[in-house]
Amino acid sequence: MSAPVLYDVQGPRARRRVLIASIAGGLVLLLVLGLAARRLAANGQFDYAKYEPFLTEPQLYQRLWDGLKNTLIAAGYAMVLAAVLGVLLAFGRLSHRRWIRLPAVAVIEFFRAVPLLLLIFALFLAWPQVTHTDLPALWALVLALTLYNGAVIAEIVRAGVLSVPKGQTEAAYAIGLGRGQTLRLVLLPQAVRVMLPALISQLVVLLKDTSLGFVIGYAELLRTGGQLVQFLRNPLQLYLAVAVIYIVINSALSALAGYVEGRQRRTSGRTPVAPTQVETGMGAL
Amino acid sequence: MNDVLDNLDVFLRGFRTTVSLTLLAAIGALILGTLIAAMRVSPVPPLRWAGATYVRLVRNTPLTVVFFLVVFGLPEVDVKLSFFRFALLALTVYTAAFVAEAVRSGINSVPAGQAEASRSIGMTFSQTLRLVVLPQAFANIVPPLASVFIALLKNTSIASAFFIFEGIQAMNQLIQKFGDSVLPIIAATAVGYLVLALLSAFLFGLLERAVSAGR
Numbered sequence: 001m002s003a004p005v006l007y008d009v010q011g012p013r014a015r016r017r018v019l020i021a022s023i024a025g026g027l028v029l030l031l032v033l034g035l036a037a038r039r040l041a042a043n044g045q046f047d048y049a050k051y052e053p054f055l056t057e058p059q060l061y062q063r064l065w066d067g068l069k070n071t072l073i074a075a076g077y078a079m080v081l082a083a084v085l086g087v088l089l090a091f092g093r094l095s096h097r098r099w100i101r102l103p104a105v106a107v108i109e110f111f112r113a114v115p116l117l118l119l120i121f122a123l124f125l126a127w128p129q130v131t132h133t134d135l136p137a138l139w140a141l142v143l144a145l146t147l148y149n150g151a152v153i154a155e156i157v158r159a160g161v162l163s164v165p166k167g168q169t170e171a172a173y174a175i176g177l178g179r180g181q182t183l184r185l186v187l188l189p190q191a192v193r194v195m196l197p198a199l200i201s202q203l204v205v206l207l208k209d210t211s212l213g214f215v216i217g218y219a220e221l222l223r224t225g226g227q228l229v230q231f232l233r234n235p236l237q238l239y240l241a242v243a244v245i246y247i248v249i250n251s252a253l254s255a256l257a258g259y260v261e262g263r264q265r266r267t268s269g270r271t272p273v274a275p276t277q278v279e280t281g282m283g284a285l
Numbered sequence: 286m287n288d289v290l291d292n293l294d295v296f297l298r299g300f301r302t303t304v305s306l307t308l309l310a311a312i313g314a315l316i317l318g319t320l321i322a323a324m325r326v327s328p329v330p331p332l333r334w335a336g337a338t339y340v341r342l343v344r345n346t347p348l349t350v351v352f353f354l355v356v357f358g359l360p361e362v363d364v365k366l367s368f369f370r371f372a373l374l375a376l377t378v379y380t381a382a383f384v385a386e387a388v389r390s391g392i393n394s395v396p397a398g399q400a401e402a403s404r405s406i407g408m409t410f411s412q413t414l415r416l417v418v419l420p421q422a423f424a425n426i427v428p429p430l431a432s433v434f435i436a437l438l439k440n441t442s443i444a445s446a447f448f449i450f451e452g453i454q455a456m457n458q459l460i461q462k463f464g465d466s467v468l469p470i471i472a473a474t475a476v477g478y479l480v481l482a483l484l485s486a487f488l489f490g491l492l493e494r495a496v497s498a499g500r
Contacts, residue, residue, distance in 0.1 A: 008404055214349065251341065
């Protein structure tokens with residue numbers, strides 16, 4: 001966390017300058033917030049009517065809770081399925097056989113390069129045509145999330161497996177294990193430890209992406225918020241409330257990832273797979 | 286298949302908007318993100334705090350929620366822009382947080398001796414940052430920035446749900462018109478995004494080689 005210090009230890013004069021800059025910077029920030037507040041007040045956004053539903057409508061919390069449950073259900077299914085797919089794809093990419101490795105690479109790169117929204121629409125619109133059965137919105141969303149996150153997790157798993165010291169593989173071969181056994185019994189269990197922070201961070205991305213379910217009518221948290229706005233007429237307040245729910249959950253997950261990463265660094269001395277890389281790069285090609 | 290070939294102009298029109306959204310939002314996010322990163326490493330506590338708060342809040346909010354807040358929230362306070370500008374604003378605000386993180390990691394990767402040397406010849410904080418640290422930081426962060434901007438390219442697709450005619454919206458419109466060719470139309474759209482993503486990856490690769498050759 002500690003940045004290389006771009007400024008010296010401060011003497012009395014520098015401290016005074018920083019103090020002046022702090023006050024000036026603080027005032028500018030307050031000014032910005034104040035202007036925003038004035039704008040909000042001028043447009044009646046602080047009126048009691050805009051907040052009344054939050055105090056008087058138990059229904060509102062019930063609906064938001066239902067929405068949140070749907071969000072968590074979709075995220076839960078998708079995370080489990082994506083983990084399975086991710087491990088399979090990673091093993092495919094690590095395979096020594098070219099006819100397994102190349103398709104795995106193609107699948108991983110394809111699903112990382114294509115927008116998630118396209119995958120959602122593709123499943124939702126094309127599935128009924130191809131199979132002549134309906135695909136519920138939940139499963140269109142879950143499958144799309146699985147394909148995309150599976151590809152991302154495959155890369156995390158691969159990085160994790162490659163980070164296990166080479167001696168482990170050699171030792172496994174020496175006692176007569178095959179390539180698949182080595183991966184499954186020796187490398188993967190050790191890689192999981194290293195991968196954990198990155199996997200938790202990916203869960204944040206996945207949870208955020210469930211909000212795309214609204215385009216196909218899946219009643220997750222955001223869509224529920226939208227429905228409430230239809231008759232409560234307070235979009236700013238409600239969408240902010242929805243944002244706060246996401247921020248609370250995701251901050252907790254991010255903090256957990258940070259904690260696990262820190263513990264990992266202390267106990268094993270091995271650098272975990274960088275979560276930030278994966279977090280930002282929804283498709284590092 | 287013919288439905289795709291006959292309507293290439295629709296795709297082109299859509300993807301042109303995808304590209305312009307990506308480029309304009311990338312420029313905006315690069316400027317805003319660098320500013321926030323500079324705030325986060327500055328000696329002034331309120332600015333550090335503001336930068337860190339921005340990144341934390343935005344990174345944990347889904348882009349879709351940002352879009353809802355911008356498109357349906359801002360008109361409530363009498364901010365009325367075209368949908369294109371709303372989309373641009375949402376994408377810029379969101380992507381800036383990730384750019385800021387990348388830039389900050391780049392600043393951290395510059396050896397401390399560089400900042401020490403510039404201080405010892407009497408440079409101020411802003412001179413150190415502008416003239417010595419940031420130029421080296423940017424050379425180090427071409428790969429992470431590339432993945433941020435490729436993510437941005439894909440994220441522009443969310444604008445399709447907010448009245449913007451871009452790649453995905455072109456796809457949806459064609460699907461409505463030519464219901465029999467759903468698969469070819471989706472495949473063509475996927476190819477469009479693949480081409481754009483590969484092209485950006487290639488260009489960033491060139492950029493990376495160029496900046497590393499300069500050192």
